[in-house]
Amino acid sequence: MTTTKAFVAESSKVELKAGAFTLLKLCMPELDADAIDSLLCERIAKAPEFFRNTPIVIDLTQSDVKMEESDLAVAVGAIRGYGLIPVGVRGGSKAFQEQAKLLELAVFSDTRRAARKASPKKPRTTPSSMPVATKVVDTPVRSGQRVYAQGDLVLLAPVSSGAEVVANGSIHAYTAIRGRVLAGVRGDEQAAIFCKDLRAELVSIAGRYKVSEDLEARFMGRLVRVTLLGDALVFNKL
Amino acid sequence: MSRIIVVTSGKGGVGKTTTAAALAMGLAERGFRSVVIDFDVGLRNLDLIMGCERRVVYDFINVIQGEARLNQALIKDKRNENLFILPASQTRDKEALTKEGVGKVLTDLSEDFDYIVCDSPAGIELGATMAMYYADDAFVVTNPEVSSVRDSDRMIGILSSKSQRAEEDREPIREYLLLTRYSPQRVERGEMLSVEDVQDILSLDLIGVIPESQAVLNASNSGVPVIMDGESTAGQAYSDVVARYLGEQLPHRFLEIEKRGLLGRLFGG
Numbered sequence: 001m002t003t004t005k006a007f008v009a010e011s012s013k014v015e016l017k018a019g020a021f022t023l024l025k026l027c028m029p030e031l032d033a034d035a036i037d038s039l040l041c042e043r044i045a046k047a048p049e050f051f052r053n054t055p056i057v058i059d060l061t062q063s064d065v066k067m068e069e070s071d072l073a074v075a076v077g078a079i080r081g082y083g084l085i086p087v088g089v090r091g092g093s094k095a096f097q098e099q100a101k102l103l104e105l106a107v108f109s110d111t112r113r114a115a116r117k118a119s120p121k122k123p124r125t126t127p128s129s130m131p132v133a134t135k136v137v138d139t140p141v142r143s144g145q146r147v148y149a150q151g152d153l154v155l156l157a158p159v160s161s162g163a164e165v166v167a168n169g170s171i172h173a174y175t176a177i178r179g180r181v182l183a184g185v186r187g188d189e190q191a192a193i194f195c196k197d198l199r200a201e202l203v204s205i206a207g208r209y210k211v212s213e214d215l216e217a218r219f220m221g222r223l224v225r226v227t228l229l230g231d232a233l234v235f236n237k238l
Numbered sequence: 239m240s241r242i243i244v245v246t247s248g249k250g251g252v253g254k255t256t257t258a259a260a261l262a263m264g265l266a267e268r269g270f271r272s273v274v275i276d277f278d279v280g281l282r283n284l285d286l287i288m289g290c291e292r293r294v295v296y297d298f299i300n301v302i303q304g305e306a307r308l309n310q311a312l313i314k315d316k317r318n319e320n321l322f323i324l325p326a327s328q329t330r331d332k333e334a335l336t337k338e339g340v341g342k343v344l345t346d347l348s349e350d351f352d353y354i355v356c357d358s359p360a361g362i363e364l365g366a367t368m369a370m371y372y373a374d375d376a377f378v379v380t381n382p383e384v385s386s387v388r389d390s391d392r393m394i395g396i397l398s399s400k401s402q403r404a405e406e407d408r409e410p411i412r413e414y415l416l417l418t419r420y421s422p423q424r425v426e427r428g429e430m431l432s433v434e435d436v437q438d439i440l441s442l443d444l445i446g447v448i449p450e451s452q453a454v455l456n457a458s459n460s461g462v463p464v465i466m467d468g469e470s471t472a473g474q475a476y477s478d479v480v481a482r483y484l485g486e487q488l489p490h491r492f493l494e495i496e497k498r499g500l501l502g503r504l505f506g507g
Binding site for chain 1: 394
């Protein structure tokens with residue numbers, strides 16, 4: 001009994017998790033031990049510390065040439081000779097990958113090719129790493145006016161009935177909102193709405209919305225946080 | 239340097255023309271040369287409220303279109319030599335108002351007058367936007383009920399974006415909230431928004447509260463601006479508004495239900 005407990009306690013410290021690492025790749029059209037030799041000789045001379053004990057993957061995804069099975073062992077030997085640690089291969093023929101397994105090297109799946117096939121319509125520019133500035137509005141948003149923020153929106157003056165405040169990110173209102181308030185309009189489900197005095201005509205996060213008729217009376221006129229849980233808007237008094 | 243005041247509201251029937259007439263007369267009574275212009279082309283009313291409807295020969299549109307000189311169209315008030323009226327045309331429509339034409343007339347008037355009061359038509363269409371375009375100050379006339387408050391709110395938004403001051407990125411139009419037809423009794427019964435409610439929704443400086451009063455209707459019918467009726471609460475409230483506009487500090491009156499004394503209760507109607 002005690003042993004089982006100990007085992008459970010012990011094993012709970014062990015966890016299996018996913019992690020992403022950046023690995024060095026050796027890319028070449030064909031496996032040529034001499035070519036590898038001269039390349040590494042030149043590079044490593046420039047930065048010997050950088051390459052010491054660095055894991056490396058032999059990448060043949062750009063190669064169409066069939067390999068001699070013995071070539072891999074020779075290449076691995078050459079790489080090890082320069083202090084690098086070959087950890088796996090990618091691409092190449094079936095026989096080449098079998099050879100890698102015999103040398104106890106991992107075979108990485110050719111995700112690059114798969115990804116390219118899966119999303120040909122994905123040239124959508126990823127948002128630049130620069131965070132979008134928060135927009136601060138300190139004059140009342142009047143009926144018929146509309147304010148849009150690319151990132152978060154901070155409101156320091158009231159939003160009137162018939163006005164609309166819209167943000168890709170979250171919306172923070174330090175006054176009353178009587179108009180329509182829409183956060184995460186481009187689908188950000190993590191967006192939230194914080195409002196000191198919620199009297200909105202419509203509340204929406206990432207396309208899910210509630211009109212004022214459906215809002216519970218106990219949240220009206222209160223300091224409220226609105227978040228999205230699954231498909232439901234969740235209201236919390238703060 | 240003259241100042242151009244627009245009296246506006248969005249919603250109709252809230253008391254814009256009454257206010258414009260009272261304001262112009264109040265300023266004239268204090269010695270300022272004032273002119274009040276009716277921008278409600280096609281539905282003119284100002285001439286009736288000012289009691290000069292039978293003296294209209296030429297109008298604002300005639301001047302804009304060069305059919306009459308400004309001096310021919312201006313009507314001099316019989317009660318106060320500082321006050322002039324520029325009536326609207328009843329036979330044209332608002333399309334006759336052009337930005338250049340209105341600008342020219344206002345520039346010419348500003349050479350002669352201290353205050354130019356523009357009586358805006360209801361709505362947010364051409365007549366209303368023309369009336370506000372060149373304004374320095376705006377009186378936003380609002381009744382204490384939700385539709386009027388919302389329309390005023392819309393109007394304030396337009397004031398801040400579609401005026402010449404906004405377009406030239408100058409100091410914005412000064413906006414004043416004027417609450418009219420206020421009835422403390424009805425507020426107490428919950429039938430009307432209170433002063434605090436309206437101020438809270440519009441977040442604007444309150445320049446005055448005009449109580450609901452029979453005197454306003456009587457004044458309109460007889461063509462005498464209500465500000466001249468010093469006996470009435472509405473007349474006194476408008477005098478306060480003019481004083482506050484000119485920089486005096488006065489407490490707001492007529493916000494509470496009038497307590498009737500014993501004699502009033504015994505003999506009052």
